[in-house]
Amino acid sequence: MAKITFDGIEVEVEDGTTILQAARKIGGDVVPPAMCFYTPLKGSGGKCRVCLVKVTQGSAKDPRPMPKLVASCITQVQDGMVVENTTNEDVLNARKGIVEMLLINHPLDCPVCDQAGECDLQNLSYEHGVSATRYEEERRTFNKVDLGPYIQLHMTRCILCYRCVYTADQIADNRVHGVLGRGDAAEIGTYIENVIDNEFSGNVIDVCPVGALTDKTWRFKNRVWFTKPMDAHRDCPTCSGKVTLWTRGEEVLRVTARKDQYAEVEEFICNTCRFDKKEVKDWTIEGPRHIDRGSVISANHYELPVVNVPIVPNLPVSTKKNLPQE
Amino acid sequence: MGLKILTEHINVPGIETLEVYRKHGGYKSVEKALKTMSPDEVVEEVKTSGLRGRGGAGFPTGMKWSFLAKPEGVPRYLVCNADESEPGTFKDRWFMEKNPHALVEGMITSSYALGANTSYIYIRGELLFVLRILEKAIAEAYAAGLLGKNILGSGYDLDLHVAPGGGAYICGEETALLESLEGKRGNPRNKPPFPAVKGLFQSPTVVNNVETIASVPWIVNNTGAEYAKIGVGRSTGTKLISASGNINNPGVFEIELGVPVEEFIYSDQYCGGIWKGKQLKAVVPGGSSVPILPANLILKTAAGEDRLMSYESLSDGGFVSGSMLGSGAFIVFDEDQCIVRNTWNYARFYHHESCGQCSPCREGTGWMEKVLHRIEYGHGHQQDIDLLVSVAKQIEGNTICPLGDAAAWPVASAVRHFRDEFEWHIKHPKEATAPGAVYRGQLDAITA
Numbered sequence: 001m002a003k004i005t006f007d008g009i010e011v012e013v014e015d016g017t018t019i020l021q022a023a024r025k026i027g028g029d030v031v032p033p034a035m036c037f038y039t040p041l042k043g044s045g046g047k048c049r050v051c052l053v054k055v056t057q058g059s060a061k062d063p064r065p066m067p068k069l070v071a072s073c074i075t076q077v078q079d080g081m082v083v084e085n086t087t088n089e090d091v092l093n094a095r096k097g098i099v100e101m102l103l104i105n106h107p108l109d110c111p112v113c114d115q116a117g118e119c120d121l122q123n124l125s126y127e128h129g130v131s132a133t134r135y136e137e138e139r140r141t142f143n144k145v146d147l148g149p150y151i152q153l154h155m156t157r158c159i160l161c162y163r164c165v166y167t168a169d170q171i172a173d174n175r176v177h178g179v180l181g182r183g184d185a186a187e188i189g190t191y192i193e194n195v196i197d198n199e200f201s202g203n204v205i206d207v208c209p210v211g212a213l214t215d216k217t218w219r220f221k222n223r224v225w226f227t228k229p230m231d232a233h234r235d236c237p238t239c240s241g242k243v244t245l246w247t248r249g250e251e252v253l254r255v256t257a258r259k260d261q262y263a264e265v266e267e268f269i270c271n272t273c274r275f276d277k278k279e280v281k282d283w284t285i286e287g288p289r290h291i292d293r294g295s296v297i298s299a300n301h302y303e304l305p306v307v308n309v310p311i312v313p314n315l316p317v318s319t320k321k322n323l324p325q326e
Numbered sequence: 327m328g329l330k331i332l333t334e335h336i337n338v339p340g341i342e343t344l345e346v347y348r349k350h351g352g353y354k355s356v357e358k359a360l361k362t363m364s365p366d367e368v369v370e371e372v373k374t375s376g377l378r379g380r381g382g383a384g385f386p387t388g389m390k391w392s393f394l395a396k397p398e399g400v401p402r403y404l405v406c407n408a409d410e411s412e413p414g415t416f417k418d419r420w421f422m423e424k425n426p427h428a429l430v431e432g433m434i435t436s437s438y439a440l441g442a443n444t445s446y447i448y449i450r451g452e453l454l455f456v457l458r459i460l461e462k463a464i465a466e467a468y469a470a471g472l473l474g475k476n477i478l479g480s481g482y483d484l485d486l487h488v489a490p491g492g493g494a495y496i497c498g499e500e501t502a503l504l505e506s507l508e509g510k511r512g513n514p515r516n517k518p519p520f521p522a523v524k525g526l527f528q529s530p531t532v533v534n535n536v537e538t539i540a541s542v543p544w545i546v547n548n549t550g551a552e553y554a555k556i557g558v559g560r561s562t563g564t565k566l567i568s569a570s571g572n573i574n575n576p577g578v579f580e581i582e583l584g585v586p587v588e589e590f591i592y593s594d595q596y597c598g599g600i601w602k603g604k605q606l607k608a609v610v611p612g613g614s615s616v617p618i619l620p621a622n623l624i625l626k627t628a629a630g631e632d633r634l635m636s637y638e639s640l641s642d643g644g645f646v647s648g649s650m651l652g653s654g655a656f657i658v659f660d661e662d663q664c665i666v667r668n669t670w671n672y673a674r675f676y677h678h679e680s681c682g683q684c685s686p687c688r689e690g691t692g693w694m695e696k697v698l699h700r701i702e703y704g705h706g707h708q709q710d711i712d713l714l715v716s717v718a719k720q721i722e723g724n725t726i727c728p729l730g731d732a733a734a735w736p737v738a739s740a741v742r743h744f745r746d747e748f749e750w751h752i753k754h755p756k757e758a759t760a761p762g763a764v765y766r767g768q769l770d771a772i773t774a
Contacts, residue, residue: 045516046516046684046726047683047684047685047726048684048685049684049685049686049724049725049726050685052724068723068724069723069724071516071726074516076518094720094724097686097716097719097720097724098685098686098720098724100720101685101686101688101689101690101693101720102685102689104689104693105689134713135693137693137696159685160682160683160685160688162683178511179511179682181682182494182496182679182680182681182682183677183678183679183680183681183682183688183691183692184677184680184682184688184689184691184692185682186681186682186688
């Protein structure tokens with residue numbers, strides 16, 4: 001076991017745990033954000049650099065600080081390590097810089113993007129971004145790539161986290177897509193037009209932190225905050241069958257795997273569950289799913305984010321504009 | 327002329343053949359090491375010699391070798407980094423082309439020291455003709471029993487392979503090189519684990535520069551203590567310098583570390599002075615990735631001491647008034663060279679060569695290039711200079727590999743030392759974009 005101090009909070013974790021996982025054990029606001037690291041995927045992490053933290057004391061044995069900021073998702077804890085995240089200004093400035101880098105070529109098309117409301121990049125930008133851009137040049141764009149009947153790749157939005165590549169390698173087999181090109185011309189693609197056709201290929205949609213990979217059966221159907229997440233299950237021969245249904249009225253608009261508060265999938269699901277079972281009668285409903293992420297989707301359904309709104313019960317829609325403005 | 331260790335016989339006709347090379351004392355170190363020394367003794371000699379990595383970072387080679395993990399039953403590898411592709415650096419290519427057996431000899435002796443039975447020379451993809459020369463030399467060494475099974479009857483086996491890269495600068499970074507050698511996309515790995523623990527094929531690996539490995543035979547033949555006597559302070563031995571730019575005598579020179587920079591630029595045995603007798607404006611002393619220094623700071627340190635061609639002296643003053651020896655690519659600029667244009671050129675290179683794996687480098691290098699392009703072509707704004715400094719700072723130190731730093735340092739240093747020139751470009755776009763126009767306002771101050 002190793003005892004570390006993270007932002008002044010002591011926590012004891014197993015040897016070999018990463019700093020990020022130790023911080024998640026503490027939970028709350030001190031947890032560094034992570035755009036590319038994904039616990040179930042081996043080898044992920046270290047790429048987006050938003051989880052950088054300052055190690056002010058390497059370990060009890062060797063108390064020297066680490067010279068550079070380190071990526072908390074891939075750096076293992078040492079007994080007696082002291083780490084600063086939200087209490088260190090350098091870390092916050094570096095993070096701000098990296099969010100700016102992630103956004104300079106992002107299209108910022110949230111109003112028409114299906115990921116809006118549950119987008120990691122959106123949350124990150126709200127928290128660490130700046131309100132104005134210093135980037136004057138033309139943004140990088142790509143043509144949309146068709147990856148078969150279910151998955152749409154919109155490369156312009158991609159932040160190259162490599163999660164979908166690892167997913168295709170480790171969850172589904174027969175990876176047909178990968179990263180082509182290099183530098184800011186690098187893109188996810190299949191090189192020769194190819195269909196991602198695999199029973200578990202749909203999971204690349206769940207792991208995508210932005211709206212680069214979207215579900216074609218759900219695209220433009222609705223906004224995520226208008227839908228109601230319900231836990232449900234079915235007897236599935238290929239996967240666990242445990243899913244979250246996103247419903248509106250009687251309609252099942254979308255099926256996803258269940259994700260925890262860090263948007264990480266608990267159990268990967270198969271394409272049949274995800275794309276083909278879009279009727280309530282296909283599922284055994286367990287009840288509403290509590291979404292614990294700092295996104296619009298959790299705020300809208302379970303907590304009212306704005307206070308002092310005059311609440312008039314059973315208000316007809318047409319009288320809304322006649323309300324006294326306070 | 328100082329002592330020549332690497333280039334003593336380099337101009338002997340036919341030195342690229344085994345016969346001539348052996349006539350001039352070649353492969354003596356292999357015999358000495360394999361027959362009379364234990365591997366640890368060779369490592370000790372290299373440690374005593376104080377030899378430092380010649381690829382750019384200057385890490386002590388003996389120390390690097392002693393860090394190599396030696397678990398039972400796991401093979402160890404030595405990989406020679408011949409992916410020389412930094413703008414301004416051409417020493418390794420020249421050396422391998424002229425004297426391939428010197429590298430092969432170094433590889434055998436070093437592999438023996440590290441207990442590696444398979445070694446690789448990873449060569450830049452564009453250098454196909456050098457690859458052919460090396461392959462010929464290796465075939466000769468195999469035929470003479472210097473490679474293969476039971477070398478010289480010592481019971482030590484070694485296979486040496488040459489692997490060409492695809493021509494990406496990033497594959498000169500050691501972990502990207504290993505990925506590429508394994509046949510994957512050349513993306514740098516997250517560290518730790520370091521290659522000394524988990525390198526090529528997940529086995530302990532040492533990656534060394536061509537020049538470093540080629541220096542080992544001399545150390546074995548003449549002892550490390552002799553080698554440590556050459557040079558100055560902790561910069562021991564000799565170094566190949568690729569001198570280019572506006573000088574009378576460009577080319578590769580072997581110097582004893584500690585030669586004064588002024589002597590190196592103006593002496594006829596080295597650069598031979600500035601071309602056409604013009605004034606020296608600036609020098610990039612260690613390849614495009616190190617900070618550029620104006621004439622006054624390259625000749626004398628901020629404290630007024632003579633600057634020497636050594637690791638310590640060139641980095642004296644940190645990044646405020648110093649630079650780095652780097653890979654020894656000495657690029658000289660005369661009074662007619664535009665620093666903005668040159669900085670843009672470097673930024674363009676790093677933009678093109680970024681692997682695109684981590685976000686600050688992927689996005690930042692392109693951003694810097696675009697801003698510099700704008701300034702150079704007369705569309706810059708006053709706030710662009712601070713923007714450049716800020717973007718460089720956002721990249722520096724926040725990336726997986728040193729390419730991000732390498733992209734940020736030349737830009738940051740150019741703005742630090744030549745801010746007036748950048749401002750002139752922005753304030754007088756018409757004059758600055760005229761053909762051949764160069765800012766001379768700062769010249770008297772930096773050449774004084």
